[in-house]
Amino acid sequence: MQSPSTQKRAFVGQLAAVGAAxxxxxAILPSTVRSLGPGTDVEVRVVRYADGRGAAYESAPKRMAxxxxxxxxxxxKLTADQSRFDDPRIFESPFLYWSGREGFPAMSEAETxxxxxxxxxGGFVLxxxxxxxxxxxxxxxxxxxxxxxxxxxxxxxxxxxxxxxxFYLIDRPVGRVEGPAELLGxxxxxxxxxxxxxxxxxxxxxxxxxxxxxxxxxxxxxxQRERAERLVVNLVMYxxxxxxxxxxxxxxxxxxxxxxxx
Amino acid sequence: xxxxxxxxxxxxxxxxxxLVSDGADRSKDATLERIAATxxxxxxxxxxxxxxxxxxxxxDVRADATGFVHQETRVRVELRSSKPxxxxxxxxxxxxxxxxxxxxALDDTGKGYAELSFTPNRPGRAAYExxxxxxxxxxxxxxxxxxxxxxxxxxxxxxxxxxxxxSWDERFLRAFxxxxxxxDLVSFFILRTSTDLTMAAPGEMALIPFPTDELFSEHLESxxxxxxxxxxxxxxxxxxxxxRIRDYVRRGGAFAMVGGELSFAGGGYAxxxxxxxxxxxxxxxxxxxxxxxxxxxFRPVLDAAFARHxxxxxRPDALGNQQAWARLSPVEGANVVDGVRPTxxxxxRHPTYPVAGGTLPLLVVAQVDRGRVLALTTDSxxxxxxxxxxxxxxxxxxxTFWDHALRWLAMDPxxxxxxxxxxxxxxxPGESFDVQGVARDRHYIPxxxxxxxxxxxxxxxxxxxxxxxxxxxRGGSRGVRRRPWRRGVPHHAQGPGGIAxxxxxxxxxxxxxxxANPWPNAALLRAxxxxxxxxxxxxLGDVPRLTxxxxxxxxxxxxxxxxxxxxxxxFAILVALLAADWALRRRWGLR
Numbered sequence: 017m018q019s020p021s022t023q024k025r026a027f028v029g030q031l032a033a034v035g036a037a038x039x040x041x042x043a044i045l046p047s048t049v050r051s052l053g054p055g056t057d058v059e060v061r062v063v064r065y066a067d068g069r070g071a072a073y074e075s076a077p078k079r080m081a082x083x084x085x086x087x088x089x090x091x092x093k094l095t096a097d098q099s100r101f102d103d104p105r106i107f108e109s110p111f112l113y114w115s116g117r118e119g120f121p122a123m124s125e126a127e128t129x130x131x132x133x134x135x136x137x138g139g140f141v142l143x144x145x146x147x148x149x150x151x152x153x154x155x156x157x158x159x160x161x162x163x164x165x166x167x168x169x170x171x172x173x174x175x176x177x178x179x180x181x182x183f184y185l186i187d188r189p190v191g192r193v194e195g196p197a198e199l200l201g202x203x204x205x206x207x208x209x210x211x212x213x214x215x216x217x218x219x220x221x222x223x224x225x226x227x228x229x230x231x232x233x234x235x236x237x238x239x240q241r242e243r244a245e246r247l248v249v250n251l252v253m254y255x256x257x258x259x260x261x262x263x264x265x266x267x268x269x270x271x272x273x274x275x276x277x278x
Numbered sequence: 279x280x281x282x283x284x285x286x287x288x289x290x291x292x293x294x295x296x297l298v299s300d301g302a303d304r305s306k307d308a309t310l311e312r313i314a315a316t317x318x319x320x321x322x323x324x325x326x327x328x329x330x331x332x333x334x335x336x337x338d339v340r341a342d343a344t345g346f347v348h349q350e351t352r353v354r355v356e357l358r359s360s361k362p363x364x365x366x367x368x369x370x371x372x373x374x375x376x377x378x379x380x381x382x383a384l385d386d387t388g389k390g391y392a393e394l395s396f397t398p399n400r401p402g403r404a405a406y407e408x409x410x411x412x413x414x415x416x417x418x419x420x421x422x423x424x425x426x427x428x429x430x431x432x433x434x435x436x437x438x439x440x441x442x443x444x445s446w447d448e449r450f451l452r453a454f455x456x457x458x459x460x461x462d463l464v465s466f467f468i469l470r471t472s473t474d475l476t477m478a479a480p481g482e483m484a485l486i487p488f489p490t491d492e493l494f495s496e497h498l499e500s501x502x503x504x505x506x507x508x509x510x511x512x513x514x515x516x517x518x519x520x521x522r523i524r525d526y527v528r529r530g531g532a533f534a535m536v537g538g539e540l541s542f543a544g545g546g547y548a549x550x551x552x553x554x555x556x557x558x559x560x561x562x563x564x565x566x567x568x569x570x571x572x573x574x575x576f577r578p579v580l581d582a583a584f585a586r587h588x589x590x591x592x593r594p595d596a597l598g599n600q601q602a603w604a605r606l607s608p609v610e611g612a613n614v615v616d617g618v619r620p621t622x623x624x625x626x627r628h629p630t631y632p633v634a635g636g637t638l639p640l641l642v643v644a645q646v647d648r649g650r651v652l653a654l655t656t657d658s659x660x661x662x663x664x665x666x667x668x669x670x671x672x673x674x675x676x677x678t679f680w681d682h683a684l685r686w687l688a689m690d691p692x693x694x695x696x697x698x699x700x701x702x703x704x705x706x707p708g709e710s711f712d713v714q715g716v717a718r719d720r721h722y723i724p725x726x727x728x729x730x731x732x733x734x735x736x737x738x739x740x741x742x743x744x745x746x747x748x749x750x751x752r753g754g755s756r757g758v759r760r761r762p763w764r765r766g767v768p769h770h771a772q773g774p775g776g777i778a779x780x781x782x783x784x785x786x787x788x789x790x791x792x793x794a795n796p797w798p799n800a801a802l803l804r805a806x807x808x809x810x811x812x813x814x815x816x817x818l819g820d821v822p823r824l825t826x827x828x829x830x831x832x833x834x835x836x837x838x839x840x841x842x843x844x845x846x847x848x849f850a851i852l853v854a855l856l857a858a859d860w861a862l863r864r865r866w867g868l869r
Contacts, residue, residue, distance in 0.1 A: 049539040049544065052538060055658065087470070106668065107668025133668060134668070137668065181484040182484065184478060184482060185482055206456065257449065
């Protein structure tokens with residue numbers, strides 16, 4: 017009969033053998049590759065402007081990327097770089113997130129040119145007013161958009177716009193605040209290249225380091241927060257797929273789900 | 279016949295014409311009224327008889343000179359037979375293959391019309407024939423066949439774009455395809471997978487099922503190009519459809535696979551029927567990620583052998599093109615392929631990653647039977663647009679690349695390395711013609727050595743004429759005049775001897791062949807004579823001496839007005855008379 021120490025050593029040896037076999041099997045199975053490189057992931061890149069201001073809620077871009085990754089097939093980058101409009105690195109990511117709470121002075125000529133080129137070459141900008149109750153940030157953005165893209169005025173996106181059905185079926189935009197019933201947009205050719213929100217979308221999705229929500233959502237509480245997260249997904253999906261959901265093959269399905277077809 | 283009479287009267291003082299004819303006439307513009315207006319007297323003599331004459335004939339063929347891929351083209355054929363109230367069967371064929379046949383009941387005069395149709399499936403010039411099988415007693419079998427050419431173009435390029443997930447690569451390709459009005463785009467993107475937590479009921483989302491059976495069973499043949507962009511077939515039960523896509527390519531379809539972690543070996547394609555047509559050899563799908571992918575950033579380099587290929591031509595000159603590629607923003611990551619199939623042409627490569635035969639191929643194209651395939655093993659070609667534009671101010675390279683790619687996949691003849699052009703599509707027997715062309719080898723390097731050409735009959739491939747020509751330094755166009763010949767069937771012109779590089783089709787045959795309508799027409803001859811005041815004679819034996827036929831006719835050729843007193847002499851005489859009158863009056867004391 018073996019001694020307890022011998023039995024223990026034998027058991028450890030068997031355990032080690034099993035563990036080695038498991039590791040061997042795991043080594044044979046290919047690891048899941050999510051993308052061919054971080055540069056190919058979808059990034060919510062933050063616009064730096066004025067005196068170095070970035071996102072109104074530092075965690076908002078990362079939270080947006082996380083919601084998109086969790087809910088859709090899109091591979092997102094969960095870190096958010098920041099670039100100014102006059103920095104060539106802004107062209108590394110076709111999706112820019114421009115948010116703020118206060119007004120800011122006029123951008124430089126180089127930044128204005130950079131913004132214009134970014135839009136003309138195919139980029140998408142989400143403008144998010146984090147203090148829509150005052151509207152100062154939005155007023156400054158309007159000024160800069162008019163300078164950079166004078167031939168494309170901001171206009172109300174109609175309820176039929178693809179952004180409201182690019183993934184979820186959404187009736188109206190909401191964020192931390194309920195805000196206006198519509199988004200604003202600026203066209204570049206056949207696509208909406210800039211979407212402007214006066215709802216503080218970032219405020220609805222931002223969490224602190226402990227995972228707690230950074231801001232209260234009013235008046236709709238958690239249900240409104242969920243709708244804000246869906247709006248984030250739709251905005252990113254629109255930037256990625258453009259008017260894909262306007263293709264005729266989708267129309268009957270969408271109409272039926274909106275209750276407009278039997 | 280009537281045209282020749284009117285022509286004879288133009289600019290000439292012709293009093294009378296003696297016309298000896300069987301009455302066959304295919305004039306376009308001449309009418310009896312126009313002939314009568316010339317003032318000529320036309321005497322007609324009939325020759326030939328239709329007693330015992332038997333013939334079935336194709337009198338005329340009307341087809342649009344331009345057709346479109348996948349669109350029906352109609353042909354109207356006029357028939358005539360010496361046996362009225364019978365039925366003729368007309369066949370339409372191309373390259374010996376019967377496309378359609380129609381039976382036509384002829385009327386009491388032996389005439390009838392056939393309506394046939396065909397649907398071209400490839401662009402370019404194509405020769406078709408309509409023909410009547412001989413009934414054995416046909417006296418003029420030469421008019422039983424008629425050829426015509428159709429220049430087939432693409433009205434719209436139908437593209438199916440499938441993406442395994444939304445990405446910037448998919449986004450920019452879709453934007454490019456949507457922007458082109460000549461592209462009819464059908465897209466399906468996988469927006470969510472089974473592991474995604476949508477936090478919503480299906481009715482709250484705008485998602486639809488992926489209609490695999492509808493796309494790849496019912497409608498596959500209707501597409502000119504299928505693009506799989508970072509798309510893995512496995513989760514969608516598409517394995518049964520992959521052989522259909524393979525066969526679709528072999529029959530003439532175009533297929534492009536664009537890279538990503540869900541493409542090539544990463545998408546499980548290495549051991550599928552699609553691997554038989556893809557121009558690359560993939561590592562096993564069970565390989566490790568390090569075996570299947572590279573993850574670095576790099577600038578692709580042109581493959582030395584195909585640096586002049588139109589697909590990678592960003593600039594028309596070789597040096598400028600190299601520099602343009604060197605200025606593009608680097609791509610990030612690529613699918614590893616172990617090699618290239620013998621039919622594959624590598625156009626772009628990784629600058630350093632070694633594989634057998636060189637460095638890692640990035641862009642490979644191939645002709646597969648009648649179809650074409652393209653493999654692009656990166657999913658960040660979009661950086662040739664936005665990112666390059668941000669760095670250099672010029673974002674056009676992305677659009678230029680994909681424009682060339684689509685045109686090559688769609689078999690745009692203008693992108694062929696060698697092509698010929700004959701200066702007329704239809705030539706009359708004995709008519710000379712010019713041939714121009716572009717001669718480059720399969721690497722698109724101009725062929726500057728002497729090239730052999732041949733002209734041959736399309737039906738027998740018998741050579742009609744041959745010679746040599748030398749292209750210029752660009753391999754570019756060079757006009758060459760050919761000798762005339764006398765056949766009435768389609769002909770080919772071929773490139774260098776040994777292996778034909780290209781061919782062009784044209785038809786030899788008079789547009790209004792008398793053989794198409796060989797029946798004597800005595801009634802027309804009588805009508806011409808009556809209308810012009812001439813006489814008709816039923817045969818040569820009935821014709822009297824010319825002096826008995828000829829007649830003199832007075833014709834007012836014009837009116838001349840004279841003013842005799844307006845001349846200087848008349849004026850001088852008048853003045854002299856007046857002076858004499860004055861002088862005589864003075865002399866005689868008269869007032």
